[in-house]
Amino acid sequence: MVERIKNATTTYSARVAEHLKLKSLLKSLFVFGLAALLIFSQADGALAARGGGRIGGGSFRAPSRTYTSPSSRAPSGYGGGYGGGYYPGGGGFGFPFILPFVGFGGGSGLFGILIAIAIANFLIRTFRTSGVGEDGMGAYGDSSNPMVSVARLQIGLLAQARGLQTDLNRIANTADTGTSAGLTKVLQETTLSLLRNPEYWAYADVESDQTRLVSAEQAFNQLAIAERSKFTGETLSNVNAQISQAKPKAALNSSGELATDSGIPDAPGEYIVATILVAGQSKLSLPSINTANDLRDALKKIGAISSDQLMAVEVLWTPQVSGETLTADELIAEYPNLQLV
Template sequence: MASLKTQINFLRKHATVIVLLLIVLLSLTCKFNLVSASSGGVMGGSFFDSDSSSSESLTSDSDSQHVREQHHMHDTPPHDDDEHASGRGPLLFFMVFIFGFFIIGFCNKDTNGNTITVLKLQVGMLCEMGNTIQRDLTRIAQAANTSSKEGVTHLLTETIQTLDQHHGYCFAAYSSVDLKRSKEDGEKWYHQVSNEERAKFDEETLVNLNSKDKTSIRSQSYDRFNNEHTMLDEETEEFENEKLLSGVDNKYTVIIILVAVKGAHKLPNINGAEDLKEALQKLKSLLSSKLLAGEVLWTPQKEDDTLSDRKILQDYPQLAKSMKIFLVKKRE
């Protein structure tokens, strides 16, 4: 009983101190959450629907031409059976051969015409003095006209040029290519990849998609424990150890270019700065005539925001692996 009274008296005497400690702990927790939150920006547009009308027109023209040619091949005047009986076999064989060759060529052309390639290029850059990549991307997004394919092509071109100008700050890059057999599958996959990348942002602070300009439109809690890209604790520890050994507490910016284009295309494997330049030029060459949709996503969007080593490892594991390859390449 005496001990209980002693504890109560102790709590009464030190109640103010305890409350202050709790307030400090809560404020530190809130501050940590704010620092850990990653802002994100996204700009671009999708034009799958607008392209479908032109493709349907081209397909119908090809079909009508195919019908006309078929009709022309069989619209021959009647001849006397006795006069041409001997020559009918070779002629029939020749006509079947030509007809089959035409059909195969037409089918191949139609298949290739429906192929959609979704290309994604991830680039990691160091946030160092002189690197204005965040400011440049914000400027491009605020000025971009994303209501037209030409406007989206322009912003993608500007982004590629900006990345090329800042390639000296690049520490890692990764490319992926997915081929889809139909426009519907390509569109579905494109939006799926876009949503996955946007879900990594804790907050979208700048959005310009199809000329729908908004700021701070979405704040979310990203579940890193359920993230399919979350790495093992051993790899996290190894990466953190490498960071400590380097003696530099690096901060990063991640830029992602996502495009869907007509036809089958490839990007080079990126093992260094020269490969990155080649990939950027390849993307640039596809924009003018083959673009169906394109986006640029980057995090952090706010200039006073940065990404930590742990964030890179959890959300962008391919970049973390590429970082080691880039370091080896630089030392060669």
């Protein structure tokens, strides 16, 4: 009898312990789920307010170049074209050119004509390839489809660089993005603004490639779309002389509270990201960015692109609204390519 009571007591205690363990586990899961819900709901609210700014424009039309052969390299009989063909007489490479070698006598006239045609073909091929520059890009050798450099330079700045947001907003509201000169000014002012704030540089990344004109626009647009898709909306835009500005949504700071333009602490671990996209006919050799000096060199090279070489430019930055910043988690999630400088 005592043994039965003892066994029953042991069984009951085990069941109670198991019940308490299950209850504790369920309670822990509930608390974890509630915490996750609060965290992600705040993060969604903060991300929903991350608008971006955009400035840019350009054209990928082929340059209108007319090739004129120098008189010392192409005799006038070719009329300045690539495929002038062979014309006997009239100042071209006719029989007088052959006379010192074969002459007309002895039935060698046909043979002289064949030699002249061979020489003409050789010269035509030479003229067609003579425009290839020393850099190997061939911009003049194939004027209808030249080589184009497409590059992306991205910088993560500390939140204290609020002056950059102000500068970019000013540029967006005043820039003439409908002309080549205006776009060049946008590029120069943007790079200057970044160069003047080296103490706020935290992260950076660069990507550069050379491609033919026929595929340059697609490559440029792919980079632009990839960056623009990281915004929930473009709250300020000036592209191809079309300015638009949306009313920004109320922003949440990193603690989930409503942010205002004044009295916002510059919390550590908060950032602003600026991106420059360029396409130009010049060969753009940008360094790999590992240090602040590398970033400075890249900014100077991009800012030095001349108006006659610049084909397209886009400047993108987020957040656009003063008072908003990206948290460290948002920076890592949206811009994993950035490297510490």
